[in-house]
Amino acid sequence: MTAGTxxxxxxxxxxxxxxxxxxxxxxxxxxxxxxxxxxxxxxRRLAPLQEIAAADPERFHAVAADVAEAAQVERAFAEARERFGPVAILVNNAGQAQSAPFLRTSAELWQRMLAVNLTGTLLCSQAALPDMFTAGWGRIVNVASTAGLAGYAYVSAYCAAKHGVVGLTRALALEVAKTGVTVNAVCPGYTETGLLHQSIGNVVAKTGRSEAEARAQFAAANPQGRLVQPEEVADSVRWLCGAGAASITGQAIAVCGGEIMR
Structure with missing residues (x-):
């Protein structure tokens, strides 16, 4: 069990x-x-959400929305409140990564990375904060990335968006510091997710390397020589949401086996 929970x-x-x-x-x-x-x-896709919710309908509720669209976010939060009441904890995890050399990074790709990763964080936080202010308690945890703490070649738009998420986290944490609301970011390194599997597939397609070789390339970025597991990131989020983390705010916590130290 995690300390503080x-x-x-x-x-x-x-x-x-x-x-x-x-x-x-x-x-x-x-x-x-x-x-x-x-x-x-x-x-955005209701089916995988419903699959999880079906396991315990009393505990989970699924709602479809694009976090980059203000009207959809407003509707989704209204539906969520109708089901479970005011929002006390917000985890801004929705994100998307797409690679391209800088000179081939189109304005459309740039805007898409900002919209999903950064604007979505803004809109959802604005939707959740009134409930938290009323309660005098709240937790916002933004899932950023080590790309929000360092630079990586060929993902300039994604890096810029995730740096923006970290900056937003720090600014908002100061703004709400006296309200009982904390705002933090977790910054995973390469993590065993569908998004990473897609990236591995892209490396295989573009370089001719085997899947095992491509996978090893990503794991090598972690000094522990492995990929981070989603449950490890989730455990950090759980701690930040608990009473024991009440004094932790404005932080960007790297979950990456020592890849980033600051």
Whole structure:
């Protein structure tokens, strides 16, 4: 059990997790539910959200929305409140990564990376904060990336967006510091998710390397020589949502086996 949490420590709390249908988002949803929270799973595709929710309809609720669209976010939060009440915990996990050399990074790709990764974080946080202010308690955890703390070649738009998420985290944390709301980011390194599997496939297609060789390339970025598991990221989120992390705000916590140290 993580320090600062006990079973049921989030009982009565309503947590909303964006990008909750797979990977890190699904792991976060499950671990928060295990702590007693009622969890709204939000994502663009309803089917994977419903598959998770079907396992425990009393604990999970699925709602479809594009986090980059303000009207959809407003509607989704209204539906979530109708099901589980005011939002106490928001995990901004929805994200997308696309690579391209800088000179072939189109304005459309740039805007898409900013919209999903950064604007979505803005819109969902604005939607959740009034509930938190009313309660005098809240947790916002933004799933950024080590790309929000360092630079990586061929993903300039993604890096810029995730750096923006870290900057937003720090600014908002200061703005709400006296309200009982904390705002933090977790910054995973290469993590065993569908997004990484897609990246491995791209390397195989472009370079002719085997899948094992491509996988080893990503794992080599981690000093521990392995890929981060979604449950490890989720455990960091769980701690940040607990009472023991009440003094932790404005932080960007790297979950990457020592790849980033600062």
């Amino acid at each position: 006990t079973p049921g420590s989030l009982a009565g709390r309503h947590a909303l997790v964006t990008g909750g249908g797979q990977g890190i988002g699904a792991a976060v949803a499950r671990v928060l539910a295990a702590e007693g929270a009622r969890v709204t799973l939000l994502g």
